[in-house]
Amino acid sequence: MKYCLIVDDSRVVRKVARRILEDLSFEIEEAADGKLALEACKRRLPDVVLLDWNMPIMNGLEFLVELRQWPEGDKPIVVFCTTENDIAHIQAAIGAGANEYIMKPFDSDIIQAKFQQVGLL
């Protein structure tokens, strides 16, 4: 069973994403900001991170930049999932090492298609 860390400051979004990903047989952990997400990664490195951009304390991009500097930090697949839907944000995310990018709103079809593209399904 693949292990997914859902990082989003909205409890509702985390709950919706959890339901979709549990249906796709993922084991789920949640974090409400980038700092808590890094701590979760220290405890156990996920196979995939579903990552919001705008969050308090540490945002998604800052989290990704730091994660990718870790010795094993290139291993998790990182899929952004954010309301930021302009090319500049997408390019910044790819530049920082994101593997895929979902523009909110999302549904199970979109998550499934994106996870399939990066070889998780």
Added chain:
Amino acid sequence: MNIDDFNLLAKLIRDRSGLNLTKDKGYLLESRLLPVARQHNLKTLEELTMKLRSRPDNALVRDVVEAMTTNESFFFRDVKPFDQFKGVVLPHLLATKSATRSIKIWSAACSSGQEPYSLAMILKEEKAKLQGWNIDIVATDLSTQILSKAQAGQYAQFEVQRGLPIQYLVKYFKQQGDRWQIDQSIRDMVRFRPLNLLEDFSSLGNFDVIFCRNVLIYFDQPTKTIVLERMSRQLSNDGFLFLGGAETVVGITNKFQTTVNQRGLYQQAGATHKLAGS
């Protein structure tokens, strides 16, 4: 909807498009044809069928058939056929067609254009290998309305999220408000044409690859055989046919053969250069 109205619509749609509507699809008729009825100033489906019986006009008949045959599509649908195209078919064609250096591809029932544009993007990515080659992608659909959308190459956010790798979105699309416009260079690679698969399509010429995915499932058995055998005549001896995941040639025609370990991919029965392992 009463049985006479259902039979009238089912026959009309079948005669014009080959789409085989079973009685359990009555709900589909209602949900798709009510907007058409209103568009033609008819209040109910009963009024629509009455008009079709008494004095049908071409525009109404066309809109009814198009409403029933238009299906959603998405970029790189099912992933695997496009991996097979890039990893198996293209290398094979580069080897077998080096004399003519020409590859002709047909996306049959292309809907809103995602399939031919996905192929165009793959070919663009492989341009180093295709230097000096002539590539032609022809995309056809029964619906002129959906072809206009395909030709425009403009997609909503949800459409570019399902199947399209984000790197391709950045590389080959421009954001225009809440829409995404595919690059002119990709649009220029595809020629769109209206075509009914039930009618003669020999004027399209010969192809090296035919994508006919998720179309045959709507046809009855004899129609599947007719369409596949006519496609075989339009496919070069070493050409390839892609069908959808729920479709097959087995038991329908002997003009094609399956390929080993490549589900959904078929070669001509008499192919000179069979795929390795076939």
